[in-house]
Amino acid sequence: MSFLIAQSLINGVILGTLYLLMAIGFTLAFGVMRIVNFAHGEFYMVGAFCALIGVTWLGLPFPVTLALTIAVAILLGALVERVVFRPFRNDELSGMIASLGLAMILQHGALILFGPDPQAFPALVSGVFKWGALIVPKSRALALGVGIVILLIFYIFLMHTRHGRALRAIVQDQEVAAVFGVRLEIMYPLGLGLGVALAAVAGGLMAPLFGVSPFIGATPLLKAFIVVILGGLGSIPGAALAAILLGLIESFTSSFVSASAADIVTFALVIVVLLVRPAGLLGRAEA
């Protein structure tokens, strides 16, 4: 029993890390630009395809592929900000509806290019780590490790660089940030670009584990959505807490109850939180 608990704990943390990678971009887009981005899951899918192309078509090493994926994603995010979202800056609802359109374009664009069938991704590493009865496949450990490193880099960027501070300032108060010389026309594309890059990295990291198809974006979007509601729209610390919490809840409920029960419980929780505390578990109430 205690082994099952430990195993659930490890799986939960792995899931939580993936969810956090997804959720940060989603919550950043809302915090910075007030956009609820329903296309966020499709960027995960785009990242997975980038990784697939890099590794299997171009034969590049995985680290190089991942770096290229990040670069492509930042550019894509900036482009999307410019073409799709910029006209709706002061209109949350229209921005959100536009993201629904963007999601359709990306998903079905991928369908046109790559067809509907799941594509196999060559395993990067094989084998498992074993500690007593605990088993962690090396592929998962790798995804977890790289994910944590990227999250740390992002954290340092956010806390200790000029652009990172500017982004946080916008999340706090856009008008005040603009008064203090934060240039929104640079920070908006940067904010969305970084969020997209994190989603794409998540896609690239998970591609070897879960395979690649045009439809893989839906689940990560749902998870990001749940995490961000629980943590409070726009709140990064809230997202961090909620991501790990969600990972653990899912891991434990599916170990001890059932996977469908986990889904129902989390969605019910989302609804309760929205009703009782729309600002999220950690968020501050909006006026």
Next chain:
Amino acid sequence: MSMSATSSAPAFQPMTVVWIAGIVLAALIPWFTGSVFHFHIAIMVCISAMATGGLAVIAWVGQLSLAHAAFAGIGAYTSVLLVTRLDVPVLLGLPAGALVAGAVAFIIGAPLLRLRGVYFVLITFALNELFRLIMLDIPEFSGGSSGIAGIPKISLFGVTLSNYQSVYPFALFCLALVMGLLVLIRRGQLGRRFAAVEENLALAESSGIPTAKTQTIAFTIGSAIAGFSGAFLAHYVGFISPETFGFQLSVSYVIMLVTGGRLALWGPLVGALFLTPLPEFLRGAVEYQHVIYGVVLIAVLRFLPRGLAGLPRQLSRKGGRG
């Protein structure tokens, strides 16, 4: 199309006449061509227009529901279960579907509608997922992921509408009823209250309009219409599953509404008329159709904030309210 409800009303604007003439002509197309395929598309337009009409009623109080497919699903399952398990005639199953969907909306409406803007969208999105997950979890009622097939066709007083040509007039009749209801709401005091709530909630409340109740009424009526359209869809297509009423269906209603015009009376009809035939005519390339959907949606949001139905007005007075 039976438009008697509106054509008897006074004070017609010329633009409305043009719209109605265009819509009536479009409604007649299947009879001109005689193509079974065209009848099918026309029926699908009617069903989509009804559902989108329900979504419009909710949009008139300033809320966008992403749970619309779930309410269509509630209506569909209500009617199908009544008809298949309790031998209720389909003609009663359809309004029962509307009634149950409306009742559910009425019960959950008050707490939900305290949220506005994107928060309401998010909670309805979560509700739609919850509906799908719960239905998948109770296969003894929902048929689970394999769904329910062989649903009885619509029959009117013992006459089964077994082919497309016979379903279509009934679909038109139902659509006319729904649009008639929309016209009545829009022109009456209730529509005035809806508009007040949509334009300025705080002022509406302070002018004596019970805004919470008004929003609940809109949500109930809109969701009941969704339930009706869902029940119609179930008996027409003959198959439903929890996946039928997923996120994608809610999104396609939103796209039709926004494309037609979020606040325009004829928006739902125009949106359904413009977008429903698209996939059917692009059968060979469904992927392109969705890309086109996405592009149309973003372009309409950007350049036609009043939707296609607002296009003539936008052209006639350049630079109207954005």
Next chain:
Amino acid sequence: MNALLEISGLTKRFGGLTALSDVSFGASEGAITGLIGPNGAGKTTCFNLITGTLPATSGTIRFRGQDIGGLSPHKVVEHGLARTFQAATTFPAATVRENILRGALLRHPLGLGAMVFGGAAARDAERKARQTVDEVMEALDLTEHAHREAGTLAYGHQKRLGVAIGLATRPGLLLLDEPAAGLNPDEVDRFATMLKEIRTRFGLSVLIVEHHMRLIMRICDHIVVLDHGEKIAEGAPEAVRDDPKVIEAYLGADHAK
């Protein structure tokens, strides 16, 4: 004078922060009562409590002798207590006439059936409400703009339309939230004249929150001063103007000596 509105011990706490602390005052029948104070004094909170927009933590609000505390805003209006807003004072997509009509229909309630299906009762209600609309439009000099969309009106006209909507609900007491903010001196003068006119014409009492001191001193019969959520003075304009506590609150302690 009869106290039309009686507020006693009104308190509002937001978490640990006390926005309004044990405030009591009244507004008399037929009078224009001013509610003033520096920024953050709790004036708008007080308004929101009176109109039911926020629930009070404690205290009572009586209007014409009836306890209206805890009622939702649309019920408070029915009792005859209407308010205007600082910003977003109109229904922007509707015409001026329609804006005012939405307020006027309060006095002509209909059942849900009549609201959807119309009929004689609905037509009758609308006809009567339109009479009120014409009267209010004329009194506030908005008739020439009757068919303009409210959102396209000049700022001063929008503020006046806000007052018109409130007036159309036929209130006993009209609560005005900074009606002169953003108006130019001419418009302020014009507004003062108009307010006195409509008070006489509609038998109105007024409670007004305003920063514009000259306007307040000119039109108010009675003034209540709040500072840091507490009432620090109350009385006739001249008395309040010369009260050292009021001067201190506005200008800081040095000036009071």
